[in-house]
Amino acid sequence: MSRRRQERLAEEIKRTVSMIIKELKDPRIDFTGISVTRVDLTSDLSHARINISILGDEAKQEETMRIIQKAKGFIRSRLAEEIQLRHAPEIDLRLDKSIEHGIKIASILEELNKEEKRQE
DSSP: OOHHHHHHHHHHHHHHHHHHHHHOOOTTOOGGGEEEEEEEEOTTSSEEEEEEEEOSOHHHHHHHHHHHHHTHHHHHHHHHHHHOOSSOOEEEEEEOOHHHHHHHHHHHHHHHHHHHHHHO
16 A cells, blocks of 8 residues: 555545534534544554544543544444445544644743743
């Protein structure tokens, strides 16, 4: 399997899973703070690790991730329908805190800039 095809398929899975998560009908989920940040595929396409970023406090992140984990079977079956592969990959959903970490670093840098301007 070519590396290029694997990367294209990972991007397609990322786009499709983002769409599928928005189809979940659970009032406890705030869809504005959820994004699929990365998909890692094995070379034989049998497993996909999907990183999901959820903005909010830790309790909200855990609850939303628990709801999404329960819908893993639905997500996998819809993924198989949408991308039309012979065998849909097993999916592993993981919480990704990189966006939250980036926002935290940006706010720290902003505070440092404000403090520096006050000292001038």
